[in-house]
Amino acid sequence: MSYDLLFTGGRVLDPGSGRDAVLDVAVSGGRIAAVAAGLPREAAREVVDVAGRLVTPGLVDLHTHVHPGATYWGIEPDPVAWCSGVTTWVDAGSAGAYALPALRRAIGGYQVRVPVLLNISAVGLTGRTGESRDLAHCDTDLAVATVAAHRDLVVGIKARIDAETVGPHGLEPLRRALAVARACELPLMVHIGAAPPTVGELLPLLRAGDVVTHCASGIALGRGGLDPALRRAYDAGVLFDLGHGSGGFAFDVLEAQLAAGMPPHTVSTDLHGRSLHGPVFDLPTTMAKLLAAGLTLAQVVAAATVAPARALALAAGTGTLAEGVPADLAVFAVEPGPFPVADVHGRRRTAPLRLRNEATYLAGRLLPPRLPAPPPPWIPLTAAQRTALAARDRRIRDLLTTPLVTPDDLADQFPRPPDR
Template structure:
């Protein structure tokens, strides 16, 4: 007997080279069988996925998941249930001082959550500046704290741009590399306006380390005369991984298209936080549509949002293989040309819309949860303010239905009609 049967959907699982209509059975939170046809009489529940796309639960390796504790944090449960993301990685919101708090905050969830520990002990409590005081970059302390949290720490994060490092140049990166080496984990490096420059940063990264914001227009030396900087190509050949990290300011279509033309294949991540969740990133399906807009196939997009990011951090996620945890995302894919924008308001045309229909974590539907209102420090345009107001108006109306007709309600306990009537009538 199965707990759940997902029937008749297009199963697209790049990790298993699977793409075709099939049924998928779940028992005790694991995928136990996949076949062309499975008998729904053997399942306690059946989800009819006919005409829909069934993929592994999406894996977002760059987000900020500490709501109410700093400038950037948001609650992933308000997004996961409606976007298909079941595995989240907090990318450096906290360092040694805050790691226990983040773990406690994220423990009571159906989602899979790990963290990249910030090399700065204070993490990112404000907009930037966590590396201005090198006393906060205590590698010995960070190593002890991270080691005590085991697999909850999947890597190290260092933000390396001129606003964050101040006068310390490349030194915070060197300490981040030292910490990553001690932990035996990859280092994810954020880049922005230099100095330090890409030319200074990339030669220091090791095989398996990640450059996030890889298609940003902020570093002025990712491209040279419209072509990919040779130091970027050399890093890719050496095994450095590239990650999108869309965020509020890190997707430039021209940079991305130049990198794709040069053969660089980034993982897809959102860099979702309290600001970017209002746009232009919004959520993982939106970012995936932007990758369709620059010419990727649906299979390439799903791979870059599932198994590829999972493998980059050694996470047990991103697959529909038999025996895997039953993290499943079901989408309605509609062929429809529509404009998408990068952070500089450049437009491209996506050929399809991805609308999440159902998200399952360990075989169970994720709990629906409305987002909180924006924090007062989050900058929003008039259009964003209007959209947020309309969202909460709609939520309020949808949670207080007004039904009046007698036929709108069942009558489970009819009135007794005569002496001797029982409660079974």
Template sequence: MWDLLLHGGRVIDPASGRDGPADVAVRDGKVAAVAAGLPRSQAARALDVSGHLVLPGLIDTHTHVGHGAGYWGLDPEPVAWRTGVTTWVDAGSAGAYTLAALHRNVAAPSPLRIHAMLNVAGTGLVGRTGEHHVLENLDVDTSAAVAAEHADLVRGVKARIDRHTVGPHGLEPLRRARLLADRLAKPLMVHIGYGPPDLADVAPLLKEGDILTHCATGVGTGLVADGRATDTLLRLRDAGVLFDLGHGSGAFAFDVLEAELAAGITPIVSTDLHLRSVYGPAYDLPTVMGKAMAAGLSLADTVAAVTVRPARALGLSSGTLAVGSDADIAVFEAEAGAFPAVDVHGGVREAPLRLTNTATYVAGRRLPPRAAEPPPVWVPLSAAQQRAEADRQARVRTSVRRLERPEDFDEPFPRPERTATGGAR
């Protein structure tokens, strides 16, 4: 007997090479069967998902979930249940001094699967920027020892390399991050942005399997020139370096991504979701997936970019619906049309699909709705974002439908009997 059967949907699981009609059966938190026409009588609960996409639980490779422990960290649970993201990779919110808190307060109690890229700066992202200004906090030996204590949590090393973060130290923070990644035998994720250092400076320190994040930023120099991918970017591609979108609040330009796609560079699709970008223009992973498709990525390639490809890049067991895997499942409505999508510079394209999550399961259990907290005082919102947040809070307050007809309460509970004095008992 299966615990759950999702029947009638279109299953897209790039890890298994599957794209077509199929049912998905779950038992004891694992995928028990995937095939067309599975018998509904064998399931304790059978749900009809006809007309929907059934995907592996999505992986967001670049997020900041150090909630309550720094400038950028958000609570992932109010986002996960409505977006299909079951695996969250925190990209450097915690360093050696704060990793234990991320594990104890965020990862361990969460129903979600949370992993971390360890910031080479021991402080992590307690502030908006500047974590590399004090080199004494970039201690490779200390970071390696802490990572060993949390080996299941740490999937790589993160370093933000731009002029605001490194200050007067240039490439030295990146050199230390390279040493740390090599010590751990894990990939190095490098943030690029406002140079210097520029991409040409960063590139010699990257190896096969490393991850260049914010790869479609419109402010980084050395990515695209005259509408074409630069030689530096192509050399990184040929060397086996991986590329990560990392949309965020200011790191996505359609023309850059389009030039990269034309050069055969297909990035992992991620949000860089944090306390600012969750209010737009990133919003969530399904929104960013729509933007990737608006730039020319196919649905199948987009699904691969949020499931099997990040799983392989970071050695994760998630991102698949293969029999025996954890039953992390995301169910979506997919509406075809021409939906406006914007980048962070005002560029507009049209997405061919709009994905709306209708159910998210972790280990076979459906995630319940969770309301998000209001933004903290240090998050700058535009007037339009403030109005949208006020509207969200108002809708949460008035979302309970009140039933007022007597017949609405006939079943399943009988009306209370009245006593001789007219009171209920």
């Protein structure tokens, strides 16, 4: 057996396949060919030594927004993906029926995989909020027809249910989203936020397998974080997703839920224009916050790989390194802490370690570096964030305007013929 790539000597942590050991990973034709100890190096076209590193499946972020230029919240995924290990970015409701074809075209230009949750509001997230204040936009027949026309892309339905988004309509947008989800046999993701409606009113409507995102929101759940409806929903099979974002995660709420035996099923970033430069930054940083709350590395990796893949019934093999599946994988340095981390309200905890991405592969191809675009003018930034962004731009410019090597390190590529 010959291999295109062979990763040797790394700790393979793949909860979906039950692996946590020092193993080699072989790739052929963009798929995992073998995972075992002592695979023959001579059989590989390229050998990548990952000794002392952590090898995981490509991370799966269950809640992102990746439609810049057409939405208030959207960002380009590729400049974050190549240095974070995230190969699957679930777009959580950026587009409704009116804009899904445009989002589909945008996804065609991305390097990463982007399954989509269709927003129940046909206008999607063009603006900051309020997309369900006009119930005419929450057209169930149109949403069902849109899913049918894009069944290969749409993996669920999304509804934001908070006072700003729904206005006087309360639970009606949620009921319509549930009707679409039932008709299309898809899960529903529900964003919770400032009441009304309260979580006690909306959670009983959800079904087993539906997802409540921002599950540790101090805004939606208050200081206690343990509304009795949470316990009932959790026990009934509703999935809890972290959905960090710029306002959806509080350490005290998460810790209360952990103490009550309700850990989040999935860890996601809600990465968008207002969270990219902090407080989220990326998925590995968010994962470190769950480590700070007391979850193990294996639990956190599972919540960022196989668990979100199963929650949305993503393509077979997503979030695992099983033989025969697409070779989406990430290589991390495991850096021991302590590292200070903070929730959206500035409350701090200490993470025992962090994962620093060293390489990200999609279907066996190394994702190349990509520079991020500057934030659009409507994104609020602190003076410190603006200063840091400017300093980063200067460092990048300095790096790219300095010759890569000295003249002594060059070769004569086209030698002149000898003098006659």
